[in-house]
Amino acid sequence: MVQKGEEMKDYSPSEMMIVRAARELEDGQVVFVGIGLPNLAANLAKRLHAPHIEMIYEAGVFGAHPLRLPLSIGDPTLVSGATAICSIPEIFMYYLQGGLIDVGMVGAAQIDRYGNINTTVIGDYHSPRVRLPGIGGASAISLLAKKMLVITNLTKRGFPEKVDFISTPGFLGGKRERDKLPVEGKGPSAIITDLGVFGFDQVSGEVVLQSLYPGITVEEVRERVGWELRISDQLTISPEPEKEELRIIREELDPRRIYI
Amino acid sequence: MVQKGEEMKDYSPSEMMIVRAARELEDGQVVFVGIGLPNLAANLAKRLHAPHIEMIYEAGVFGAHPLRLPLSIGDPTLVSGATAICSIPEIFMYYLQGGLIDVGMVGAAQIDRYGNINTTVIGDYHSPRVRLPGIGGASAISLLAKKMLVITNLTKRGFPEKVDFISTPGFLGGKRERDKLPVEGKGPSAIITDLGVFGFDQVSGEVVLQSLYPGITVEEVRERVGWELRISDQLTISPEPEKEELRIIREELDPRRIYI
């Protein structure tokens, strides 16, 4: 995922995303973890400011002690040495629907002005231009976890004003509409991208640029967003990854540099 | 359970009930087994004419290999050496509701003219004269097993024209009413007592005396039944237990004579 033109920095955009996502996690939270950047972010947080994070893997694993970086969501290294395994119905019924999950992290092929996520089709559902993977566990995470983070690269195609298909609801047509849903999840709290971090307007639920990564301009972000982007009054520059963060990511979490 | 006045015979009423219940079971059937006489009956059938009977215990055991007579429905001897254990929700959802059970056997404190079973209260529900154990698994067995046998002693109090409370439905007000229930179970097929065996009229669902045990008269039965009892045109005398049946019951199944 290392992008060209970033060689000037001594860290990659993926590393920055991992660090930013990790900082969103709080100690003691129960985190529903997917493979790749979310897994790295949760493990980074656990080694630093959030030692009591509890990780639940969608495949049915609690208390994993992986000896290597998991390469698939059901990697056997998550199982050996874990404290509990459960079935898929149990993960969804008892953990997610049961309200045990504080934070979930999902990806997105498209995400729109109100944080709605499309991972199903580009174009018409019945004769799509591009067929994407579908919902998987994402809608349940959005609706049932108390908090949801979206982690995705920022691309023009990926940030249209309105997604072609709502696979996983963000704030729908606006926060008021989302608030009507009778579920725990109150909508995404942040979108962590390779150029910066977006939050959501507390009243309308509209995407707001909250923080830029060092060296990135508002214009670069605007160019890749398909609507008239709102910029926060308190726009910040995200601090660069600290040495210790990078050391843990590179030496401990992803020594073969598969994701970073 | 040996009754006084039966010393003339070389078998007890309980043994006769076990033998008669066993003869109702067919090879290859999946039997939902309770402790006591039903367990003995199923095991007797398995050793004689029905070697391929499969027994499921309500506590969640399949393929039990008990080394002793189980004394409780969850006896540990049912677990050691079994082929599979499952949870209580699974027993009810997947085995019973899932339609895997061919025959279930239940007891009754009261049973009426249409085979309805009361195991809840004698008298009014809210201020009962006698409080009984309640439904347990019996209603599910009646509704979800393809066939149900009732095993109970014949007493005047136990055979009223109408039960005080329908804990487990027989033919309700008649077979037509029962047939309307949207379930697999089509009503009890026999009541096995210590004096004889009752069946049900194919059209009305009314209890019909089908078979008397040797030495028992129709009058003795009538005396203990709280309504104008119908007697089958083909009333039979149940053959006495065979030597081999008694040997298996006494030597192999209940050597300490706990139930017989």
Added chain:
Amino acid sequence: MKESKVLSMKEAIARYVEDGCKVICEGFTHLIPFAAGHEMIRQKKRDLTLCRMTPDLIFDQMVGAGCARKVVFSWVGNPGVGSLYALRRAVEKGIPHRVEIEEYSHFGMAMRLLAGAANLPFMPLRDYYGCDLPKVNPNIKELRCPYSGETLFAVPPLNPDVAIIHAQRADQLGNTQMWGLVGVQKESAFASRRVIVTVEEIVPEEVIRGDPNRTIIPGLIVDAVVEAPFGAHPSYVQGYYDRDNQFYLQWNDISREVSLLQKYLEEWVLGVKDRQGYVNKLGEVIIKRLTPPASWSQPVNYGIYR
């Protein structure tokens, strides 16, 4: 790194079982948490709503001791023996005080707990057709299938304040392993706001981590872990001790008489400090009688994936 959840039985019950709360103590014949029940009696807990599919002797004792306001169940009796007389006295005659009951079928109770664990507002099931119970328990409702239009029944979730679960072993974080009959313990634990686990043995985390598929209750939902050897007697623990069927028979006589019941409670519950006192009193002869020869499972290979 994580803090141990190990407490004494006294601390666990004092901290998590409040007067007036709804307590579930599951275990289908197997693993009934008698040690915890006795501690609730010793601490004079009052007005509890006691939930179990089969109230068994544990609730007969607690009701006899005056702990209960209500009992929620699906089959009430001394299995294979007779009645639970203390419970009947309370329901029928108000001795020591009136106790309410709320009843279901086994299937209904199991589905209530499943719904409770899964945070569903109801669970559909194919039970209760033609039964009188829905007429006297308005919590059991009819429901139409949104596809076929057929009629089913529904039960509401059961969400106790506290679940008390006995098991063979747990680590100090509450990761709990159980074998033999598992009943509705997993559902009960997930359905409850708090979970107390009492175990025959607290084992090192490595034992649990060596066989994660054996873990029925994850530490995530456990609030307290109590070591209580012989903590399920007179019920049993697979591989550890047998059911004390003789005591179940004796109980029939004890619970019939208020005075004998009181004497039993004074001697075996109030008269001992804790479970160790009970076990000492029980004595080696009974313990030896109930201890089975071993039958070990074969280990399975999980593999090391580096």
Added chain:
Amino acid sequence: MKESKVLSMKEAIARYVEDGCKVICEGFTHLIPFAAGHEMIRQKKRDLTLCRMTPDLIFDQMVGAGCARKVVFSWVGNPGVGSLYALRRAVEKGIPHRVEIEEYSHFGMAMRLLAGAANLPFMPLRDYYGCDLPKVNPNIKELRCPYSGETLFAVPPLNPDVAIIHAQRADQLGNTQMWGLVGVQKESAFASRRVIVTVEEIVPEEVIRGDPNRTIIPGLIVDAVVEAPFGAHPSYVQGYYDRDNQFYLQWNDISREVSLLQKYLEEWVLGVKDRQGYVNKLGEVIIKRLTPPASWSQPVNYGIYR
């Protein structure tokens, strides 16, 4: 006493998988029954409705080989790698012929199987609020809670004609034990009219009976048992072999091109007689690379109760 259900893979697939039937091949990353998938391709099964939460390479191969009429799923992709190109070609361009899709979320698929196993006409769940999927899949319906009146969603049961489940071991009567991730295999087996179990090892009944809590699928519902060592490659079997992540990467290139896919099928599926042929072709180097060092669980004591 009972008759063995052991069949060769060829016999099992020929006997129980009919053209046009609905087949589920579950296993969440773990225990994907590739050996059975390859045999279905060899036997030129046609018009199958293929059901899996994650179609994975096994369905990409079967679709590419022309076995499928429809695919039912909840997440379709080569996990962590990219697309399933054969499946996309069939859906988007009708190559080798048009394949229908029917999709849910993971939660929805799991609940469809639970409902199927439990013989419920629907299962309620808290998913799909605000989602567009119910607009394009009329099987997902709104439902009102009979207690609170709140809105939930419902999915209908999934009841395949055949479930094919791979596991570590079974006895010859089909009592099947599995550890590591267990996914929705139990529900899939109970939901299906027929069950074929393929295993790494057929073991004596005593092994199964030594640890009955490990049994995920009882022989009662199993129709055929097939010994198929390495039968889940390129997916994995906990304790037996690792996931072949390299092959999952290679597949990205293979499935992109019809010609490469055909070459793969000819060489690795049609070109071998059975799984043993595939394993021989795979060779010792790959097998060695994928075999983990052992990590044995501790045995547990069930006790002998006489």
